[in-house]
Amino acid sequence: MTVSQKVVLRFPSEVADKPVVCELALQFGLKFNILQASISAHREGVMVLEMLGDKSQQEKALSFLRDKGLEIESLSQDIRKVEERCIHCGACVGVCPTQALYLEKPSFLVKYEESKCIACELCISSCFTGAMEALI
Amino acid sequence: MSKLLRTYEEINQKIKEGKAVVVTAEEVIDLVESKGVEKAAQEVDVVTTGTFGVMCSSGAFLNIGHTKPRMKINEAYLNGVLAYAGLAAVDLFVGATQVAKDDPLNKVHPGEFKYGGGHVIQDLVAGKDVLLEAFAYGTDCYPRKKLTTWINLRDLNQAYLFNPRNAYQNYNVAVNLSDRTIYTYMGMLLPNLDSAGFSSAGQLSPLLNDPLYRVIGVGTKIFLGGGTGYIAWEGTQHTPTVERTSRGVPKAGAGTLAVIGDLKGMSADWLWGVSVRGYGCSLAVGLGVPIPILDEETMYYCSVKDEDILAPIVDYSSAYPNGTGEILGYVDYRTLREGSILVQDKKVPTSSMSSYRRAREVATLLKEWICKGEFLLTEPVLKLPGIESGLQFRNLPERPVNNNFLTGGR
Ligand code: SF4
Numbered sequence: 001m002t003v004s005q006k007v008v009l010r011f012p013s014e015v016a017d018k019p020v021v022c023e024l025a026l027q028f029g030l031k032f033n034i035l036q037a038s039i040s041a042h043r044e045g046v047m048v049l050e051m052l053g054d055k056s057q058q059e060k061a062l063s064f065l066r067d068k069g070l071e072i073e074s075l076s077q078d079i080r081k082v083e084e085r086c087i088h089c090g091a092c093v094g095v096c097p098t099q100a101l102y103l104e105k106p107s108f109l110v111k112y113e114e115s116k117c118i119a120c121e122l123c124i125s126s127c128f129t130g131a132m133e134a135l136i
Numbered sequence: 137m138s139k140l141l142r143t144y145e146e147i148n149q150k151i152k153e154g155k156a157v158v159v160t161a162e163e164v165i166d167l168v169e170s171k172g173v174e175k176a177a178q179e180v181d182v183v184t185t186g187t188f189g190v191m192c193s194s195g196a197f198l199n200i201g202h203t204k205p206r207m208k209i210n211e212a213y214l215n216g217v218l219a220y221a222g223l224a225a226v227d228l229f230v231g232a233t234q235v236a237k238d239d240p241l242n243k244v245h246p247g248e249f250k251y252g253g254g255h256v257i258q259d260l261v262a263g264k265d266v267l268l269e270a271f272a273y274g275t276d277c278y279p280r281k282k283l284t285t286w287i288n289l290r291d292l293n294q295a296y297l298f299n300p301r302n303a304y305q306n307y308n309v310a311v312n313l314s315d316r317t318i319y320t321y322m323g324m325l326l327p328n329l330d331s332a333g334f335s336s337a338g339q340l341s342p343l344l345n346d347p348l349y350r351v352i353g354v355g356t357k358i359f360l361g362g363g364t365g366y367i368a369w370e371g372t373q374h375t376p377t378v379e380r381t382s383r384g385v386p387k388a389g390a391g392t393l394a395v396i397g398d399l400k401g402m403s404a405d406w407l408w409g410v411s412v413r414g415y416g417c418s419l420a421v422g423l424g425v426p427i428p429i430l431d432e433e434t435m436y437y438c439s440v441k442d443e444d445i446l447a448p449i450v451d452y453s454s455a456y457p458n459g460t461g462e463i464l465g466y467v468d469y470r471t472l473r474e475g476s477i478l479v480q481d482k483k484v485p486t487s488s489m490s491s492y493r494r495a496r497e498v499a500t501l502l503k504e505w506i507c508k509g510e511f512l513l514t515e516p517v518l519k520l521p522g523i524e525s526g527l528q529f530r531n532l533p534e535r536p537v538n539n540n541f542l543t544g545g546r
C-alpha cells in the first residue's frame with residue numbers, strides 16, 4: 001500500500017556531505033519530495049522530506065538513515081494561526097519556506113494556508129505576538 | 137512656500153461643518169495621478185497618514201495615587217516588570233523594552249522574552265488589573281516601606297504614554313550575510329541572505345509624507361494608540377541631515393517624533409506588547425498624523441509613492457552591530473512589498489516588521505474622525521529641526537575613566 005509520510009531529518013556534520021537520501025529511491029524503491037533543506041558540507045543540516053511508497057519499505061528506509069547517523073522526527077505537528085493575536089505585520093512571511101504564510105493583496109492581510117505548512121516552526125520564532133502556535 | 141490655499145482655521149471650520157474633504161495618504165496617490173497636484177491641492181483639505189509597528193523608545197508615566205500612610209516608592213514592579221520610580225513619591229515610568237525581572241533573557245539563546253513593559257502597557261490599556269509591588273526606605277513624611285496591590289488604569293490619577301522616539305522616517309532593510317540565523321530587532325534573519333526584514337509604512341508613513349517637516353511640528357495633534365495625542369518634541373536620534381532623493385525623501389532613517397497622549401483614551405488594539413525572539417520586549421504602536429493641505433507643495437509631498445522611497449540594505453550580522461555604516465545597496469518599498477529583493481545577485485524573500493494593513497487602518501480611522509467632526513487639527517507651535525539645523529547623528533565619544541572615579545554602578 002502506498003502511503004505518504006513527512007519526516008524531519010537532522011544530519012550531523014559528518015554525514016552532511018554524503019549522498020544518503022538518494023538511497024531511498026535506489027535501495028528501497030521510494031519516491032520522495034524534498035520540502036525544505038538547509039544543508040552544506042561539513043555542517044549540520046535539516047531536511048524536511050515527504051516519502052511516498054510502501055509503508056514497510058519506509059520503515060526500513062528510516063532505520064537505514066538512523067544507522068547512517070541521522071536523527072529522524074516525524075512531522076505530525078499542526079501549526080495554528082491565532083487570528084485574534086495576529087497584527088498582520090508580515091514578520092513571518094519572508095521566513096516561511098513554503099509560502100504557507102503570505103501577504104494577501106490588496107488587503108495586505110497575512111493569510112495562512114495550512115495545507116502548505118511543513119511545520120518547520122520558523123514562523124513561531126519570528127512572530128512577535130505569539131500568534132503562531134504548534135499543537136502537539 | 138507656494139500660494140496659501142487654506143489656513144488651519146478654515147480647515148477646522150469645514151471639519152466642524154462636516155464639509156472637510158479628507159483622503160488617506162494612499163488614496164491621494166491616485167488622485168494626484170489622475171488630476172495633478174494643482175487640482176488635487178484645491179480639492180483636498182487634509183491627507184491622513186498612519187503607521188503601526190514595533191516602536192522601541194516608548195513608555196508610560198503613571199501616577200498611582202497616594203497610600204495611607206504615605207510612601208515614597210524607591211523600587212517598583214508592575215506584573216514583575218521594573219518600573220522607574222526615581223521621579224517623586226508615586227510617579228512611575230514603565231518603559232516598553234524593560235523585561236520581567238525573572239526572565240531568563242538570552243541565557244538560552246534565542247530568548248523568548250515573554251513579558252515586558254510593552255505588555256504591561258497593553259494590559260493596562262485593556263483594562264486588566266496589574267500587580268504592583270513597591271518598596272521604599274521610609275522617611276518621616278513617607279513612612280511606608282512596602283506595598284502590594286492590584287492597580288487598574290481607571291483608578292490612576294494620570295496615565296500617559298510618552299514615547300521619546302516613534303514614527304521613524306524611513307529605516308534600514310536588514311539582511312544576514314553570515315552562515316547562522318540571527319535574532320535582531322528587525323526580526324529573525326535567516327543565514328546566507330535567506331531573508332530580509334524591513335519596517336516602514338512607506339507611502340503611508342507620517343514623516344515620509346512631509347519629508348522636510350514643513351507642516352508636522354511640535355503641538356500637532358495626532359492619532360496615538362487608538363486615542364489622540366500630540367507631538368511633544370523632535371524624537372530622539374532625529375537626524376534631518378541624511379542623504380535625500382530629488383524629492384527630498386531621506387534615503388535612511390532620518391526624522392523621528394516624541395509623542396504624548398492620554399493612555400485612558402487608548403485601546404489595546406493599537407498598543408501591542410511584543411516579544412522579539414533573541415532581542416527583547418517592546419511595544420507596537422499605532423500612530424497617524426493629519427497633514428493639512430496648506431499649499432500645492434504640501435500636496436506634492438503627500439503624493440509620494442512606495443517606489444519613490446529608497447531604503448538602505450544593511451548586514452545585521454556584522455556591519456550593523458559594529459557600526460561600520462556599510463550599505464549593500466538601496467531598494468524601494470514597492471519592491472520590498474512585492475515579496476523579494478535582489479541582494480548580491482540573490483533573490484531574498486522580504487518580511488515586514490510593521491503592518492501595512494494596520495497603517496492603512498490608522499489613516500482610515502483618522503480620516504473618519506475628521507470627517508465626522510470629532511478631530512480638529514492643531515497648528516504647530518514649534519518647527520522640528522530641518523536640514524538647515526545641521527543636526528547630525530552622533531555616536532558616543534567614549535573617554536577613558538580612571539578607576540578612582542568608578543562608583544560601582546552597574
Ligand atoms: S511552520 Fe510556519 S514557517 Fe514553517 S511552513 Fe508552516 S507556516 Fe511556514
Ligand code: SF4
Nearest residue numbers: 086087089090092127
Ligand atoms: S508574524 Fe505573527 S503577528 Fe505578524 S503577520 Fe505573522 S502571524 Fe501575524
